[in-house]
Amino acid sequence: MSESLRAFASGLARTRQTLVGRIINALGAGGITSATWEEMEAQLIEADMGVAPARQVVGNLRSYITRTGVTSAATLHTQLAAELRSLLADPPPFALDGDPTVVLLVGVNGAGKTTTAAKLAQLARTRFGARPLLAACDTFRAAAVEQLQTWGTRLDLPVVSGAAGADPGAVLFDAVASARARGNNLVLADTAGRLHSKFNLMEELKKVQRVAGKASAGAPQHVLLVLDAVSGQNALAQAAAFKAAVGVTAVVITKLDSSARGGIVFAVQQALNLPVQFVGSGERLEDLETFNPDDYVARLLAAESQR
Numbered sequence: 001m002s003e004s005l006r007a008f009a010s011g012l013a014r015t016r017q018t019l020v021g022r023i024i025n026a027l028g029a030g031g032i033t034s035a036t037w038e039e040m041e042a043q044l045i046e047a048d049m050g051v052a053p054a055r056q057v058v059g060n061l062r063s064y065i066t067r068t069g070v071t072s073a074a075t076l077h078t079q080l081a082a083e084l085r086s087l088l089a090d091p092p093p094f095a096l097d098g099d100p101t102v103v104l105l106v107g108v109n110g111a112g113k114t115t116t117a118a119k120l121a122q123l124a125r126t127r128f129g130a131r132p133l134l135a136a137c138d139t140f141r142a143a144a145v146e147q148l149q150t151w152g153t154r155l156d157l158p159v160v161s162g163a164a165g166a167d168p169g170a171v172l173f174d175a176v177a178s179a180r181a182r183g184n185n186l187v188l189a190d191t192a193g194r195l196h197s198k199f200n201l202m203e204e205l206k207k208v209q210r211v212a213g214k215a216s217a218g219a220p221q222h223v224l225l226v227l228d229a230v231s232g233q234n235a236l237a238q239a240a241a242f243k244a245a246v247g248v249t250a251v252v253i254t255k256l257d258s259s260a261r262g263g264i265v266f267a268v269q270q271a272l273n274l275p276v277q278f279v280g281s282g283e284r285l286e287d288l289e290t291f292n293p294d295d296y297v298a299r300l301l302a303a304e305s306q307r
């Protein structure tokens with residue numbers, strides 16, 4: 001197991017302790033009472049799954065038992081896995097069909113946008129055969145541009161930036177032109193997570209999005225909302241605001257290595273109807289994976305049965 005996978009698994013292990021451990025124990029102990037169901041629902045809610053999905057999982061499992069009379073821990077384990085899996089959409093494909101394909105990374109400060117831009121560049125290059133270029137559209141903070149440039153140097157990738165305070169739309173326009181000229185088929189645009197006001201931020205992002213469309217037909221092909229798993233249910237409020245402003249196509253959940261609450265993956269899908277496309281599980285370049293719902297649920301439950 002790679003180090004990043006180990007970190008991811010240990011993040012899930014923490015999730016497991018709160019999310020699944022006591023549930024399975026209660027089910028396995030054979031004494032299913034209404035208190036078991038209440039406990040299970042509370043555990044799922046505590047894991048940031050959200051009230052409605054938690055009720056749905058519990059309700060479905062409960063009616064399954066009523067219907068079938070099955071109470072074996074192994075069968076309930078399988079059924080719980082199926083219930084959890086049914087709440088997760090498959091990630092959308094990451095097609096490189098633009099001229100170039102443009103990805104906007106949006107989200108609040110500290111969510112992990114800049115780091116994800118670098119990790120995604122690496123992932124896209126190694127797995128999808130992309131030739132990425134980074135666009136430093138967070139022009140609000142000088143440090144943000146430098147941070148992206150540092151990644152660009154490490155990755156040996158071109159970074160297009162403007163002067164401090166430059167118009168981020170103009171930076172993206174230049175980045176698209178530069179990508180065409182250099183033969184880069186993927187532009188990963190880092191954006192600001194904070195401006196003078198939330199209104200300004202959303203208006204700026206809308207403008208960046210419009211400029212992308214002018215620079216390249218059909219762009220941005222992907223608007224990825226980067227959410228920090230640690231922010232839990234707060235992430236949902238952020239997500240709703242970004243979704244309303246810029247039509248997010250999918251979500252990247254970061255910091256799954258440090259989160260005790262992997263349930264946010266379910267909450268995002270249920271409350272916002274947004275698929276999770278990538279998950280981040282560490283600070284290193286290789287710590288980003290395409291979200292795999294089957295693996296996610298399997299890892300959540302498999303390690304459990306080893307205890």
Ligand SMILES: Nc1nc2c(ncn2[C@@H]2O[C@H](COP(=O)(O)OP(=O)(O)O)[C@@H](O)[C@H]2O)c(=O)[nH]1
Pocket residue numbers: 107108109110111112113114115116193226254255256257258280281282283287
């Ligand atoms: N543990 C962990 N830290 C992360 C992950 N992704 C980003 N970070 C860290 O979170 C902090 C903020 O990330 P940054 O990319 O600057 O966020 P931005 O403000 O949205 O651009 C940095 O210290 C990153 O190293 C992750 O998946 N796991």
Ligand SMILES: [Mg+2]
Pocket residue numbers: 113114115138144190
């Ligand atoms: Mg940043």
